[in-house]
Amino acid sequence: MSLNISAERLLADLTHLAQIGSGADGGIHRVAGSAADFAARDWLDKTLRCAGLDSHRDPVGNVFGRVPGSSGPWLLMGSHADTVPGGGRLDGAYGVIAAIEVLRTLHEAGHPAAEQIEVVAFWDEEGVTAGSGGGLVGSSALCRHPHVEELSGYLELHIEQGPRMDSQGIELAAVTGIVGVRRYEVTVQGEENHAGTTPFSARSDAGRVASRTAAALQGICQRINGSVIGNVGAVSFGPGAPNVVPGSARLEAEIRAGSDEILDRVDRRLREVLARIASEEGCTATLTETSAKPAAHFDADLVDLVDAVCRRRSVRTERMVSYAGHDASVLSTRVPTAMLFVPSTGGFSHSAREDTPDHLLVLGAQALLDSALAVVAGRVPQQLAA
Amino acid sequence: MSLNISAERLLADLTHLAQIGSGADGGIHRVAGSAADFAARDWLDKTLRCAGLDSHRDPVGNVFGRVPGSSGPWLLMGSHADTVPGGGRLDGAYGVIAAIEVLRTLHEAGHPAAEQIEVVAFWDEEGVTAGSGGGLVGSSALCRHPHVEELSGYLELHIEQGPRMDSQGIELAAVTGIVGVRRYEVTVQGEENHAGTTPFSARSDAGRVASRTAAALQGICQRINGSVIGNVGAVSFGPGAPNVVPGSARLEAEIRAGSDEILDRVDRRLREVLARIASEEGCTATLTETSAKPAAHFDADLVDLVDAVCRRRSVRTERMVSYAGHDASVLSTRVPTAMLFVPSTGGFSHSAREDTPDHLLVLGAQALLDSALAVVAGRVPQQLAA
Numbered sequence: 001m002s003l004n005i006s007a008e009r010l011l012a013d014l015t016h017l018a019q020i021g022s023g024a025d026g027g028i029h030r031v032a033g034s035a036a037d038f039a040a041r042d043w044l045d046k047t048l049r050c051a052g053l054d055s056h057r058d059p060v061g062n063v064f065g066r067v068p069g070s071s072g073p074w075l076l077m078g079s080h081a082d083t084v085p086g087g088g089r090l091d092g093a094y095g096v097i098a099a100i101e102v103l104r105t106l107h108e109a110g111h112p113a114a115e116q117i118e119v120v121a122f123w124d125e126e127g128v129t130a131g132s133g134g135g136l137v138g139s140s141a142l143c144r145h146p147h148v149e150e151l152s153g154y155l156e157l158h159i160e161q162g163p164r165m166d167s168q169g170i171e172l173a174a175v176t177g178i179v180g181v182r183r184y185e186v187t188v189q190g191e192e193n194h195a196g197t198t199p200f201s202a203r204s205d206a207g208r209v210a211s212r213t214a215a216a217l218q219g220i221c222q223r224i225n226g227s228v229i230g231n232v233g234a235v236s237f238g239p240g241a242p243n244v245v246p247g248s249a250r251l252e253a254e255i256r257a258g259s260d261e262i263l264d265r266v267d268r269r270l271r272e273v274l275a276r277i278a279s280e281e282g283c284t285a286t287l288t289e290t291s292a293k294p295a296a297h298f299d300a301d302l303v304d305l306v307d308a309v310c311r312r313r314s315v316r317t318e319r320m321v322s323y324a325g326h327d328a329s330v331l332s333t334r335v336p337t338a339m340l341f342v343p344s345t346g347g348f349s350h351s352a353r354e355d356t357p358d359h360l361l362v363l364g365a366q367a368l369l370d371s372a373l374a375v376v377a378g379r380v381p382q383q384l385a386a
Numbered sequence: 387m388s389l390n391i392s393a394e395r396l397l398a399d400l401t402h403l404a405q406i407g408s409g410a411d412g413g414i415h416r417v418a419g420s421a422a423d424f425a426a427r428d429w430l431d432k433t434l435r436c437a438g439l440d441s442h443r444d445p446v447g448n449v450f451g452r453v454p455g456s457s458g459p460w461l462l463m464g465s466h467a468d469t470v471p472g473g474g475r476l477d478g479a480y481g482v483i484a485a486i487e488v489l490r491t492l493h494e495a496g497h498p499a500a501e502q503i504e505v506v507a508f509w510d511e512e513g514v515t516a517g518s519g520g521g522l523v524g525s526s527a528l529c530r531h532p533h534v535e536e537l538s539g540y541l542e543l544h545i546e547q548g549p550r551m552d553s554q555g556i557e558l559a560a561v562t563g564i565v566g567v568r569r570y571e572v573t574v575q576g577e578e579n580h581a582g583t584t585p586f587s588a589r590s591d592a593g594r595v596a597s598r599t600a601a602a603l604q605g606i607c608q609r610i611n612g613s614v615i616g617n618v619g620a621v622s623f624g625p626g627a628p629n630v631v632p633g634s635a636r637l638e639a640e641i642r643a644g645s646d647e648i649l650d651r652v653d654r655r656l657r658e659v660l661a662r663i664a665s666e667e668g669c670t671a672t673l674t675e676t677s678a679k680p681a682a683h684f685d686a687d688l689v690d691l692v693d694a695v696c697r698r699r700s701v702r703t704e705r706m707v708s709y710a711g712h713d714a715s716v717l718s719t720r721v722p723t724a725m726l727f728v729p730s731t732g733g734f735s736h737s738a739r740e741d742t743p744d745h746l747l748v749l750g751a752q753a754l755l756d757s758a759l760a761v762v763a764g765r766v767p768q769q770l771a772a
Contacts, residue, residue: 162583179582183628194735195617196565196642196709197548200604202733207618211600214593218586231581232593233628235621240640241568242619252628256582323582347588349580 003109005369007362010101013047014361017081017097018089026352027086028093031326032124032137040081044096044121051104053119056229060141061123065100067107067115072150075375076335077102077368079156080138080327081127087126088354090361094342095157096121098365102372113376122327139327142333152300153375154331157340157368159356161324163347171316171360172367174307175339178322178329179229179256180263180295186213186274190283192239192247204282207237207246212277213285214251220269221255225262229256229323252290258321261297297328299336302375306338309370313363324349340367389495391755393748396487399433400747403467404475405484412738413472414479418510418523425767426467430482430507437490439505444684446527447509451486453493453500460504462721463488463754465542466511466524466713473512474545474739475742476730476747481543482507483491483750488758499762502538508713520677525713529720539688539761540717542725543754545742547710549733557702557746558753560693561725564708564715565615565642566681572599572660576669578625578633590668593623597672600637606655607641611648615709616641638676644707645681663755682715685722688761689753692724695756710735726753 020043021036023029030036041063048055048065055065063081066074079095099119106114122142127135140147160166165173190206214232221228232253236247255266271287278285303319310317322339331337342364345355406429407415407422416422427449434451449467452460465481485505491594508528513521528534546552551559576592600618607614617640620743624634641652657673664671685719689705696703708725717723728750731741 005678041610080606114594160583161580162585163588164583164585179583181629193733194547194710195619196567196615196711197546197550197735199550199615200608200732201547202549202553205617207621208601208604211597211618211621214597215601218594222586229582229585230622231591231628231631232597232625233581233630233632234623235593235597237620240620240638242617243567244619245617246619254581254628264754273444324580325582344583347579347584349583 003105003111003369005101005105005362005365010051010097010362010365011358013097013101014089014093017043017093021083023086025086028089029079029085030083031085031128032082032126033129036368037082041121044081047100051100052107053103055307058142058145058147060138062138062142063346064118065103066118070115073152075116075132075372076118076120076151076154077156078120079122079158080119082124082126084126084128084350086352087350088352090159090354090356091161091349092125094159094251094361098157098368101365101368105369113373116376117197117372121156123193125327136325136327136330139330141333143330146335151335154328154369155338155375156328156370157364158326159344161344161349163344165341165343166345166347168329169316170318170343171314171363172310173320173341173359174303174310175298175320175341176319177258178296178325179258180260181254181256181293182263182267182289183254183291184252185288185290186210186251186253188249188278188283188284188285190247190281193245195243195245198245203245203353205245206249208381209278209281209283209285210235210237210249210251213274216273217253217270218275222265224265224269225257227321228257228262229264230266245376246345257295263295293325296332298332298338302336302338305374306340306371309367310340310376313367340364340371348366389755389759389761391487391491391493391495391748391751396748396751397744399483399487400475400479400639403429403479404511407469409472411472414475415471416467416469417471417514418468418512419515423468427507433486437486438493439489444528444531444533446524449507450523451489451513452504456501458609459538460536461502461758462504462506462537462540463758464506465508465544467507468510468512470512470514470736472737472738474738476513476545476740476742477547477735480545480747484543484754488755489752491755499759502762503758511713522711522713522716525716529716533676534720537721540714541720541754541757541761542710542712542714543750544725544727545730545735545740546727546737547730550706551727552731552733555702556729557700557749558696559704559706559727560689560696561669561684561708562689562705563644563684564711565644566646567640567642567679568649568653568675569640569677570638571674571676572596572637572639572671574664574669576633576636576667578761579631581629581631584631589631591631592635592669595664595667595671596621596623596635596637599660602659603639603656606659607652610651610655611643613707614641614648614652615641616652622687623686642709643681648658649681667763679711683717684714684724685755688722688724690758690761691760692726695753695760696726699753699756726750726757
């Protein structure tokens with residue numbers, strides 16, 4: 001039996017939701033807790049109820065929808081409804097609307113799987129507001145709530161938010177996990193000196209240590225593994241005058257990789273390179289880890305199942321790791337979890353330029369429906385591929 | 387006939403002047419226009435008058451001293467009396483006190499050369515205060531004043547303010563000129579992006595352009611000429627967050643070399659390297675010259691004369707270019723000019739750590755006396771060396 005989602009309804013709902021918080025700059029302003037965010041969750045309530053589904057909210061404001069009278073355990077599907085200021089219309093919203101469309105399609109068809117599915121719009125994934133502690137607030141709250149015990153798994157459909165799939169013509173991806181992220185602050189102590197009278201050989205130039213280390217990070221990542229990524233986002237020199245050899249310097253960097261073991265290797269190499277450069281420049285340097293988010297590994301069986309579903313829907317499919325954080329990383333600590341990606345045109349996200357072609361949005365939602373059916377039916381990937 | 391300065395009087399006067407503006411931090415706070423600066427110039431007036439010399443000030447506040455009734459042309463000798471905040475006791479002050487000691491010695495001895503010598507304590511060399519336009523205020527004013535036409539030349543004795551002489555055991559140096567200085571602002575435009583989802587290959591990382599260029603400057607200088615020097619004193623990235631690939635970057639740099647031709651070569655090479663790096667990183671970069679001070683070349687005959695004098699006083703002598711600016715660079719545009727350097731212990735200057743051993747302070751002042759006598763007598767270096 002093959003069920004199809006309604007492309008028209010999916011796209012229309014995306015358009016409707018995008019109007020809530022739509023700014024003059026073309027971006028969506030639906031920061032968690034804003035009037036637009038409350039309006040969006042009200043609109044989601046209404047949309048669920050119009051489809052004959054129950055809607056309720058948990059104490060933090062996560063919006064849930066399910067078939068009236070269904071008793072679980074449920075396969076949870078969804079994403080978040082908040083945006084960054086001036087964000088795009090798809091980040092989070094697409095996963096929520098697609099999940100609703102999947103459940104609506106099953107419910108309309110009277111499919112028994114509908115009773116085993118719950119949809120969710122998570123509260124405050126972006127973590128933009130002060131005190132939201134870096135985001136993932138709603139999904140983290142769910143994982144501390146007894147309701148998590150009633151879930152059989154979690155599936156999240158999302159846009160990639162990067163250019164990898166778009167540039168390679170990939171239409172669907174089964175996401176194997178989420179990179180771990182480590183953030184660092186590097187401080188360098190040298191000796192402030194007159195930039196004219198002090199020859200190179202007599203300097204302890206903290207600025208050179210920072211510049212050379214910043215320039216080296218990309219090579220360090222690439223030599224360890226092609227999938228490791230890093231960034232130096234901020235640098236400053238003290239005292240900061242053109243005629244003074246910097247006596248101090250500071251930089252902020254991060255590294256991301258699909259496993260903590262690889263992150264450990266990058267970490268060690270970064271410390272070695274920094275120590276060597278500091279020594280060469282006659283300075284002392286300290287590298288401090290300011291935060292560390294471990295890599296999330298999704299459920300292997302669920303990823304295989306999603307991967308098999310994607311392959312049946314498109315030949316342009318791959319397995320990939322997510323370089324951005326998602327609610328799925330939190331859920332994966334409690335229930336079997338997997339994600340599906342569709343491409344982001346040009347790789348843009350968190351901006352008004354964020355986009356994905358309609359036919360791929362429809363394809364992604366259809367793959368989510370296929371995946372949900374397969375999970376509920378307990379089909380293994382081999383059976384799907386057959 | 388050999389005349390000797392009084393070591394005791396020279397060192398005592400240096401100690402007295404250092405008490406005016408002396409701070410609890412051990413540094414001298416005698417910024418131009420401050421109460422301490424006015425007190426210092428009053429003290430100089432008194433010191434000149436006690437030595438039987440005339441003292442007067444020009445409209446900007448330069449303090450001049452000469453033998454009463456002398457009619458010029460005068461060989462001007464001196465330096466500046468102001469300091470940076472928390473500066474050392476020798477920068478400027480040494481050249482002023484030594485010049486007074488030289489004229490005092492000649493005047494006491496009834497030497498006819500005394501009537502052809504004038505001493506000066508220049509106003510506001512350091513240019514620390516707002517509106518002082520980068521310093522050299524008093525010497526620049528003198529060069530616009532009719533009095534400059536009454537000068538036969540200018541000699542300035544100064545501490546090196548860098549470690550070159552001290553580290554090589556050089557006791558006296560004849561300064562051949564002052565490096566030209568060009569200051570630059572480099573702005574880089576890239577594309578701000580998510581530091582996780584954007585692979586290295588898809589980035590236009592303005593921060594990498596700034597870091598790589600900053601790291602490259604030293605090599606650019608050293609490959610052109612061992613005497614070229616450069617510095618990157620300030621760097622900033624925009625927007626400046628660890629998880630955002632920098633979309634913009636800015637750096638402030640300067641280069642110094644003994645000739646404008648060499649500065650031109652460094653300038654060209656710096657622009658080439660910046661353009662190549664920016665292109666490799668998919669960014670655009672602009673290098674703007676924010677200021678350019680041309681190299682000053684002192685009078686060749688006068689430098690030869692000073693050099694010969696130095697060689698007679700010490701075997702540890704060299705000719706060198708000054709990497710710091712001095713009033714002599716301004717004077718050299720109007721009258722034959724030369725400078726003498728004594729070492730700075732450890733190369734420290736503009737700090738309480740600034741120092742030079744007493745015997746070298748005495749040696750420098752004696753070399754200034756010898757030079758003054760040779761100049762006034764019109765002796766050429768060959769005669770001196772004989």
